[in-house]
Amino acid sequence: MLTNSQIFEEIKKILIGLELDWFDKAPIITPDFNLDNASRMGMDSFDTLEFFMQIEEHFGIDIPDNDIMHISTLSDICACVQKELVKKQEKQIEQKKNTNQVKTTLFKRIFTKTR
Numbered sequence: 001m002l003t004n005s006q007i008f009e010e011i012k013k014i015l016i017g018l019e020l021d022w023f024d025k026a027p028i029i030t031p032d033f034n035l036d037n038a039s040r041m042g043m044d045s046f047d048t049l050e051f052f053m054q055i056e057e058h059f060g061i062d063i064p065d066n067d068i069m070h071i072s073t074l075s076d077i078c079a080c081v082q083k084e085l086v087k088k089q090e091k092q093i094e095q096k097k098n099t100n101q102v103k104t105t106l107f108k109r110i111f112t113k114t115r
Contacts (some may be wrong), residue, residue, distance in 0.1 A: 001085065004031075007059075007078045014054045015074075020047055031075035055081065061088055 002010075012029050020043055035048070043051075055077065056063055061084035071077055 001089065002082075004078050004082060007081050007085075008074060010058060011055060011074055011077055011081070014058060015051060017054070018047060018051060029074070031073065031078065033074045034072055035074075036072065059085060061085060 008031055015029065035043070039048070052063060052068060059081055061081065063080055063084060067080050067083075071080060
């Protein structure tokens with residue numbers, strides 16, 4: 001599982017990768033960087049949408065719209081990504097568990113029929 005600082009660095013790379021016009025005038029990008037500041041410097045709603053879509057694609061997650069509405073800093077995004085990564089991992093573990101149960105059940109049926 002990625003740490004918050006690793007998630008932040010990946011998110012920072014995504015933000016830098018957007019190559020927005022205002023970015024040269026941006027303050028140093030820290031976890032406390034407020035997205036409102038970005039919008040005041042020229043990050044429009046399309047840029048914001050692209051930013052979140054790239055985050056979701058990069059991490060293989062879906063961030064609920066309701067969560068996005070409550071995000072104001074990069075630190076908030078990191079926490080949201082971390083939460084969604086944990087959900088994704090738990091879902092994968094549950095799917096693997098279910099798959100193993102199905103295999104065990106099938107094996108038992110096959111084994112008992114051949115006896």
